[in-house]
Amino acid sequence: MKIIAIPDFHGSTKGINSIATELSNADVVLLAGDLTHFGNEKDAARIVEEVRQYANAIYAVPGNCDYAGVNQYLVEQGIGLHGKGIVIDGVAFVGVGGSLPAPGGTPTEYSETELQEFMDRAIEDVPDDSQLILMAHQPPVDTKIDRITNGMHVGSKAVREFIEKHQPLICFSGHIHEGVGIDSIGKTKLVNPGPFRSGGYAYAEISESIKLLEIRNH
Numbered sequence: 001m002k003i004i005a006i007p008d009f010h011g012s013t014k015g016i017n018s019i020a021t022e023l024s025n026a027d028v029v030l031l032a033g034d035l036t037h038f039g040n041e042k043d044a045a046r047i048v049e050e051v052r053q054y055a056n057a058i059y060a061v062p063g064n065c066d067y068a069g070v071n072q073y074l075v076e077q078g079i080g081l082h083g084k085g086i087v088i089d090g091v092a093f094v095g096v097g098g099s100l101p102a103p104g105g106t107p108t109e110y111s112e113t114e115l116q117e118f119m120d121r122a123i124e125d126v127p128d129d130s131q132l133i134l135m136a137h138q139p140p141v142d143t144k145i146d147r148i149t150n151g152m153h154v155g156s157k158a159v160r161e162f163i164e165k166h167q168p169l170i171c172f173s174g175h176i177h178e179g180v181g182i183d184s185i186g187k188t189k190l191v192n193p194g195p196f197r198s199g200g201y202a203y204a205e206i207s208e209s210i211k212l213l214e215i216r217n218h
Contacts, residue, residue, distance in 0.1 A: 001091055005135065005202040006051075007032035007174020008195030010065065011039055013050040015199060015218030022203070022216075023054035028088055030081075032174045033063025033097050033137030034195075038107065041073035048077065057088065061097030063137045063175065064106040071097065071108070081135060083118035085125030091206070092130035094122035094168075099138040099175050100156055116158040123166065131208075132168035134159075134188075139173035144181040145192035146173075163188050169210060172202055182213065189213055 004019075004026045016023075023029060029051060036043040044066065051058055061082040062071040074080030081095030096118045098108040110118070115138065126132070139146040139155045140163055146155025154176065163171055163185045171185075173192045180194040189210060194200030199217040204210065 001028065001089060001206050002026045003028050003030065003133070003204045003206065005030040005032050005172035005191070005193070005204070006196045007137065007172070007193065008034040008063065008177065008197060009036070009047050010034055010195060010197045011037040011043060011047070012197045013047055015196065016050050016054075018218045019201070020054045023051065024056070027056065028093070029055040029058050030093070030135050030172055031058060031060035032135050032172050033061050034065045034174065035060065035063065036066050036070060038065055038067070040067045040069040044070040044073050048079070059086065059093060059095065059135070061095040061135055061137055062108050063097060064099035064102055064108050067107045083121045085122040087126055087130065090131065091133060092126035093133045093135065094119065094126065095135040096122065096159070097137050100154070112156060112158040115156055116162070119158070119162045132166060134163065134168040134171040136171055136173050137175050139176055139179060139192055140171065140185060140190065143185065143190055144183040145179040145190050146176050147179050148176060149178050160185065169206060170204055170213065180215065182215065191215065
């Protein structure tokens with residue numbers, strides 16, 4: 001299975017055309033939050049439709065910079081993965097959007113308890129012992145992918161605990177623009193490719209294991 005994960009559009013689809021072939025060859029395209037920059041459903045629809053020109057299957061979660069209408073739109077389109085799980089060709093995908101409270105306040109923020117509840121709800125949608133992929137806009141705490149410029153780790157304890165318990169094959173994240181990198185928690189590979197607005201996206205090939213996982217730029 002070929003997977004592309006794209007976080008943090010922040011309203012810009014610049015670069016979509018340049019990865020058209022990769023998108024069309026992917027089995028699943030994950031939009032990992034912040035589709036808009038403080039926008040609503042119309043803004044999200046523009047991003048989704050741009051990707052849909054090429055992608056075979058899209059699933060998405062809202063980011064903290066997306067208003068509530070974004071998640072409503074994703075659910076209505078049948079592509080929302082926030083607090084939900086779905087099985088595609090034997091691989092289980094679960095998602096959680098939004099973020100912990102951010103400086104200055106953003107539209108879609110949750111407590112650690114709420115993030116945990118969303119993930120617990122999502123895992124109930126998929127069979128036990130499934131090969132699992134997690135899409136979490138907010139990265140797990142104390143990793144390479146949640147570190148801000150001053151060196152502080154600002155990720156989620158709840159996301160980390162979920163990963164430690166369920167050991168998904170990969171966790172695709174975004175949110176922390178400067179936290180670009182690939183890391184591990186146990187058997188789980190973590191990747192934050194940085195914002196697509198700045199060029200970053202993640203590419204993976206999996207079967208029984210990870211065959212390829214890398215950060216690419218458009």
